Amino acid sequence: MGRIVYVHGQFVPEEEARIGLFDRGFLFGDAVYEVTAVIAGRMIDNDLHLARLERSLGELDIRLSLSRADIEAVQAGLIGRNALSDGVVYLQVSRGEADRDFFYPGAMEPKLIGFTQAKTLTGTKAQAEGIAVDLQPDPRWHRRDIKTTMLLGQVMAKQAARGRGFADVWLVEDGVVTEGASSTAHIVTHDGRILTRAASEATLPGCTQRALARLCERHGLRIEERAFTPKEAREAAEAFQTSASSLVTPVVRIGDQAVGDGRPGPMTRKLQALYLEAAGVPA
Template sequence: MGRIVYVHGQFVPEEEARIGLFDRGFLFGDAVYEVTAVIGGRMIDNDLHLGRLERSLRELAIPLGLSRKEIAGVQAELIARNALLDGTVYLQVSRGEADRDFLYSDALAPRLVGFTQAKTLTGTKAQQDGISVDLADDPRWHRRDIKTAMLLGQVMAKQAARARGFDDVWLVENGLVTEGASSTAHVITGDGRILTRAASRATLPGCTQRALALLCAAEDLAIEERAFTPNEAQAAAEAFQTSASSLVMPVVRIGERVVGNGKPGPMTRKLQALYLEAAGVPV
C-alpha cells in the first residue's frame, strides 16, 4: 500500500484514488494548485501559500467553500497519515466536473485533491554547489500571477534545458527575465543589491520570495524590485532562485556564462542561512 491521499473529502490509499473523466482540471487545465515545503514535519510559509491559493481561486471565480483553517487541516492530516518528515504537500482545486464544454455553470462543485511527496529539501548537493540555468523564450499565457495547473510551457522549457545539459531554466520575454520555470529568479549586483521582479501579471508572486524579502528587510538588506536582462543576470556578482521545493538555490551558471567565480557567493550563503534559521532548521 502506498501513500494516503485526499480526494474530494476523503483520505484514501493512492491506489484507490479516482478523479472523474469530465473533471475540468483534466479537460481544460481549469484548476489551481499550491505546493508547501515540509521540514521536520512542519509546513514552511504555509500561510503565504494558502493566501496565494485563495487569490488564485478568486481570480478564476472558483468557490471552494473551505476556510483556510480547514484546508490547513487537510494538509496536516496528510502529513500525519504519511509520517512525512521532509518533502512537500501538494493541493489542487479544479472547478468541478461536467460534460465537456468551454462554458461552465456557476453551480459546479469544486474538487480538492492533495498528496505528499517525500524529498530531501535541505543540505542537498545542488544547494551546496549551485545549479546551472538555461535561458529560453517564455511560452506561457499572460496571467502567470494565477497558479494554474496549465504547466505544459514549463514542462517543455525544463525538458529542453535538461537536454542541453542544464539543471533548470529561466524564461525571457521582451528582452527581460520573467522568472524560472518553477521558481523566482534573483540576481545580486556588485554593490550588494538584490534584484527581483515586482509583482505583476507577468510572474507568479513567490511565497518563498516574499518570506525572504521580509527577512532581508529585518536585516537591512537592499532589495530592488525591477526587471533585469539576461546580460545583467550573466554579469551579476551572484544569482539564486527561490521556490517551496528548492528554498534558496544558488545559481552559478546562466546560459553559457559562469556567474561570479562559479561558486555560490557570500550573500547567497547568508540568505540561505537566514531562511533556514527562520524555518527552524539548524544551520
C-alpha cells in the same frame, strides 16, 4: 499500500484514488494548485501559500466552500497519515465536473485533492554547489500570476534545458527575465543589491520570494523589485533562485557564462542561512 491521499473529502490509499473523466482540471487545466514545503514535519510559509491559493481561486471565480482552517486540517492529515518528515504537501482545486464545454455551469462544486511527496529539501548538492540554468523564450499564457495547473510550457522548457545539460531554466520575454520555470529568479549586483521582479501578471508571486524579502528588510539587506536583462544576470556578482521545493538555490552559470567566480557567493550563503534559521532548521 502506497501513500494516503485526499480526494474530494476523503483520505484514501493512492491506489484507490479517482477523479472524474469530466473534471475540468483534467479537460481544460481549469484548476489551481499550491505546494508547501515540510521540514521536520512542519509546514514552511504555509500562510503565504494558502493566501496565494485563495487569490488564485478568486481570480478564476472558483468558490471552494472549505475555510482556510479546513484546508490546513487536510494538509495536517496528509502529513500525519504519511508520517512525512521532509518533503512537500500538494493541493489542487479544480472548478469541478461537467460535460465538456468551454462554457461552464454557473453553480459547480469545486474538487479538492491533495498528496505528499517525500523529498530532501535541505543540504542538497544544488544548494551547496549551485546549478547552471538555461535561458529560453517564455512560452506561457499571459496570466502567470494565477497558479494554474497549465504547466505544459514549463514542462517543455525544463525538458529542453535538461537535454542541453542544464539543471533548470530561466524564461525571457521582451528582453528581460520573467522567472524560472518553477522558481523565482534573483541576482545580486556588485554593489550588494538583490534584484527580483515585482508582482505583476507576468510572474507568479513567489511565497519563498516574499518570505526572503521580509528577512532582507529585517536584516537591512537591500532588495530592489525590478526587471533585469539576461546580460545583467550573466554579469551579476551572484544569482540564485527560490521556490518551496528548492528553498534558496545558488545559480553559478547562466547559459554558457559563469556568474561571478562560478561558485555560490557570500550574499547567497547569507540568505540561505537566514532562511533556514527563520524556518527553524538547525545549522
